[in-house]
Amino acid sequence: xxxxxxxxxxxxxxxxxxxxxxxxxxxxxxxxxxxxxxxxxxxxxxxxxxxxxxxxxxxxxxxxxxxxxxxxxxxxxxxxxxxxxxxxxxxxxxxxxxxxxxxxxxxxxxxxxxxxxxxxxxxxxxxxxxxxxxxxxxxxxxxxxxxxxxxxxxxxxxxxxxxxxxxxxxxxxxxxxxxxxxxxxxxxxxxxxxxxxxxxxxxxxxxxxxxxxxxxxxxxxxxxxxxxxxxxxxxxxxxxxxxx
Numbered sequence: 001x002x003x004x005x006x007x008x009x010x011x012x013x014x015x016x017x018x019x020x021x022x023x024x025x026x027x028x029x030x031x032x033x034x035x036x037x038x039x040x041x042x043x044x045x046x047x048x049x050x051x052x053x054x055x056x057x058x059x060x061x062x063x064x065x066x067x068x069x070x071x072x073x074x075x076x077x078x079x080x081x082x083x084x085x086x087x088x089x090x091x092x093x094x095x096x097x098x099x100x101x102x103x104x105x106x107x108x109x110x111x112x113x114x115x116x117x118x119x120x121x122x123x124x125x126x127x128x129x130x131x132x133x134x135x136x137x138x139x140x141x142x143x144x145x146x147x148x149x150x151x152x153x154x155x156x157x158x159x160x161x162x163x164x165x166x167x168x169x170x171x172x173x174x175x176x177x178x179x180x181x182x183x184x185x186x187x188x189x190x191x192x193x194x195x196x197x198x199x200x201x202x203x204x205x206x207x208x209x210x211x212x213x214x215x216x217x218x219x220x221x222x223x224x225x226x227x228x229x230x231x232x233x234x235x236x237x238x239x240x241x242x243x244x
Contacts, residue, residue, distance in 0.1 A: 003061065004072075004088050006032045013221060015078070016071035021222045023068050028218055046118060054108075055115050058101035063122050065089065066097045094119035154235040156186055156206035160226060166193055166200045167220045173198050174216075182216040186235065210235050 004012075006029060012018070013027035029035035039060045047056030065072065065088055072088050091097045098115045101107055107115065170193060174180050185192040187209040191202045195216055212235055223231065 004064070004084070006035050008075075008084065009035070012068070012071055012075045016068075016075050018068050018071050018221070018225045019227070020067050021225055023064060024221045024225045025218070026064060027068070028221060050114050050118065052111050052114060054105060054111050055118060058098075058105055058107060058111075058115050059118050059122070062091065062097040062101055063119060066091045066094065066119060067122060094123065154186060154206065154208040154210040155232060156191060156204045156235070157230060157232045158191065158202060158204045160223070160229055160231050162202060163223055163231065166202055167223060169200065170195050170198050170216070171220060178217055180216040181213055182219060183211065183213045185211045 009027040009029070013024055018024045018027060026035065026038050029038065042063075043053075043056040043060040045056070046059045047053045050056065069091055072084075073090060076082060076084050076088070089100065091100060094116045097119050098107075098112050101115060102112055170182070174195070180195055183194040185194075186204070186206050189203060189206060191204045191206070193200045193202070
């Protein structure tokens with residue numbers, strides 16, 4: 001079966017540019033167990049939505065190869081480790097991914113058609129958050145096309161370039177450290193980012209106040225992978241350190 005070793009996936013997340021924030025989380029998983037948990041959860045969600053276990057299994061396996069095929073190809077060419085194609089074949093379309101699944105998993109004709117639709121939905125960003133759980137992170141970055149019918153307790157909107165500038169300044173002070181915790185305080189239209197030795201403020205649009213802590217490197221990878229000019233971020237209720 002086509003499963004990228006997690007240590008290779010982490011390298012891809014570190015050195016390549018991933019397109020989908022949810023894939024950053026999956027590829028950056030620190031342990032095999034964490035990655036397995038996310039893949040099993042994605043399989044369960046797709047199977048529940050479609051009523052097809054095989055479709056859920058196929059999406060969890062082939063969606064990452066399809067969605068991040070450019071980053072995977074870049075990494076393989078950079079390292080010249082072409083043996084990785086045995087576990088990460090180049091898949092350029094939903095139809096091609098479904099053909100791989102049909103050959104390897106003996107899916108039926110109906111499953112084939114449903115699988116294509118699920119993969120196209122993932123490419124369009126409609127279902128990614130439903131498919132790939134971001135686990136214990138407080139962060140949920142919304143695509144602009146996603147519904148806002150169920151707003152979070154605290155949600156803030158920020159310009160991507162301004163946020164990236166602050167993250168770049170903070171990262172420059174870390175001297176290569178990869179285990180840095182960031183504290184974020186949201187209050188009165190201001191976001192305050194604090195890392196060891198640095199503090200930066202940024203004007204934002206926010207519907208409440210909260211304080212949270214999180215892994216800086218993961219947050220930076222997610223924001224870097226995002227492409228919309230304006231980013232909307234939810235602070236999930238269960239992950240407040242403090243609510244004002």
